[in-house]
Amino acid sequence: MEASYVYARGERGGRVRASDRAYAALLEDIQSGELPPGTVIGEVEQAERLGVSRTPMREAIGRLSADGLVRQQSPRVLVVAGFDAADIRELFEARRALEETAARLAAQRGEPGTFAQLADDFERAHPESGEVAADDYYALIARFDAEIDAAVANTHLVSALRTVRTHLARARRLARDNRRRLAVSVSEHALIARAISAGDAELAAHSTHVHLHNALSSILNSIDAPSPEGPQ
Structure with a gap:
């Protein structure tokens, strides 16, 4: 064998x-x-x-x-392979094209109750302190991504999304832990999930666009910001 x-x-x-x-x-x-x-x-x-x-x-x-x-x-x-700010910008160009399309399709094809429940879960994950545990956040994101993949029911689009997510893990590692950004991201995902559950394809796509714009800005700012311990 x-x-x-x-x-x-x-x-x-x-x-x-x-x-x-x-x-x-x-x-x-x-x-x-x-x-x-x-x-x-x-x-x-x-x-x-x-x-x-x-x-x-x-x-x-x-x-x-x-x-x-x-x-x-x-x-x-x-x-x-190398992975720097230019690579991250290119990655997010692909994310916008793929994830905005996926959000539109999910709003048209997805089960409303599934995304309404996800919206509820995202909203409950936002504590009064404004901070979110990273593990809890990424567990919710994994559920959200899985439901998006199931809703779009397009093997080619899902395959492309999974490739982008593989590189996204490297982008997240380059950015320093930002709990307040995680809290805002939770709220952004709640809005996306709520739009999908309502069947509003354009709002779902626009909310995804806003989320990705904010995520890219946060990652690039984190990379460019000087370390609190000084130059390494």
């Missing part, structure tokens, strides 16, 4: 392909910054580090390359 089809026991007792396990591990390391831009991704070294054979590792690296997370530095050398 090909090494790429060797299975490992997953956390819930399911079976996970070795190539999927290698991809998930490398993706987490890239998104977290454990493997920063410019890090050489050697097939043999990474296979040994993650305890898989070279065939599944080759598949995993191929997927990362297709995602734009690793690039060919020379004919024999692959490295983690």
Whole structure:
């Protein structure tokens, strides 16, 4: 049997392909910054580090390359792709096109009760202190994204959205933790979900546009702002 089809026991007792396990591990390391831009991704070294054979590792690296997370530095050398303010701006250009379209479609095709419940949950997540726990916020966002994907019912659009979200994790890591921005973002998502539940496609798209404008500004400002500890 090909090494790429060797299975490992997953956390819930399911079976996970070795190539999927290698991809998930490398993706987490890239998104977290454990493997920063410019890090050489050697097939043999990474296979040994993650305890898989070279065939599944080759598949995993191929997927990362297709995602734009690793690039060919020379004919024999692959490295983690760079990611800076210019990349973030390009990412948000794609987000606007995809997410505004998705919001419109969700308003037309989604289950109103599902998004009304999400709107309620976002509103309840906004405490009087104005601060939101990051883990709670991202859990709600994951639910929201999953319901958007289900509502649009378009495999091509959903695939493009998932690729953008893969890079978005890197953008979030570059920005310093801003709890007040999270609180505002919760309110913005509540408005988007409420517009979708009401079937108002234009309001859903406009609310998404405003949210993405504010999110991009916050990330870029965070990157440009000097560290409170001084230059690093």
